[in-house]
Amino acid sequence: MTNIVLFGKPGAGKGTQAEVLKEKYDLIHLSTGDIFRFNMKNDTELGKLAKSYINKGDLVPDEVTINMLKSEVEKHTDANGFLFDGFPRTTPQAEALDAFLATKEWKVTATIALEADDEVLVQRLLERGKTSGRADDQDEAKIRNRYEEYNEKTAPLIDFYQGQGKFHSVNGIGEIEEVTSRLSEVIDQL
Numbered sequence: 125m126t127n128i129v130l131f132g133k134p135g136a137g138k139g140t141q142a143e144v145l146k147e148k149y150d151l152i153h154l155s156t157g158d159i160f161r162f163n164m165k166n167d168t169e170l171g172k173l174a175k176s177y178i179n180k181g182d183l184v185p186d187e188v189t190i191n192m193l194k195s196e197v198e199k200h201t202d203a204n205g206f207l208f209d210g211f212p213r214t215t216p217q218a219e220a221l222d223a224f225l226a227t228k229e230w231k232v233t234a235t236i237a238l239e240a241d242d243e244v245l246v247q248r249l250l251e252r253g254k255t256s257g258r259a260d261d262q263d264e265a266k267i268r269n270r271y272e273e274y275n276e277k278t279a280p281l282i283d284f285y286q287g288q289g290k291f292h293s294v295n296g297i298g299e300i301e302e303v304t305s306r307l308s309e310v311i312d313q314l
């Protein structure tokens with residue numbers, strides 16, 4: 125069982141890399157952002173709730189996110205491992221993930237951060253907003269708010285995973301293939 129947390133600021137390339145890594149390492153890719161967007165598109169109760177937070181650039185409350193994540197993991201208990209993308213994003217989420225995985229005698233194998241400079245990332249998101257239709261990518265104020273959420277709530281997870289000796293980081297700037305090979309170097313040594 126290999127469980128990898130892909131970590132990084134909005135726009136760092138987690139989703140792009142996850143698409144490649146899930147095939148390469150036969151992992152189930154769980155993106156909380158994608159799951160929320162799927163629910164928003166289908167106008168489910170979860171989608172309606174999430175929308176009010178996401179469209180402002182705020183995080184969705186922990187309880188909602190954690191329950192959703194657990195039910196997604198439960199659908200794949202025969203998996204070779206998971207690639208968590210966009211989760212955990214807060215300390216309570218990270219603690220809940222550890223506790224939940226422990227009930228299955230699993231654990232987080234490693235957390236790998238994609239590092240990139242804020243200004244590069246804001247430009248990437250604005251560019252993505254032109255074609256993605258994502259409301260949270262089209263407005264610089266919403267994007268800045270996501271960075272504030274990241275700095276305040278998500279950045280402390282670096283210490284959390286460093287404390288567990290599981291934190292790795294790679295340079296997220298470069299060609300997609302280049303970044304994939306940096307990530308693979310870390311994964312191959314786990």
Ligand SMILES: Nc1ncnc2c1ncn2[C@@H]1O[C@H](COP(=O)(O)OP(=O)(O)O)[C@@H](O)[C@H]1O
Pocket residue numbers: 133134135156157158160177178181182183184185186189209210211212213214217260270
């Ligand atoms: N683990 C989470 N906890 C709370 N909210 C989340 C989580 N994952 C995603 N979201 C919500 O969905 C939005 C989009 O997520 P994602 O696609 O991962 O974004 P980004 O491109 O900003 O990294 C976030 O800004 C947040 O509102």
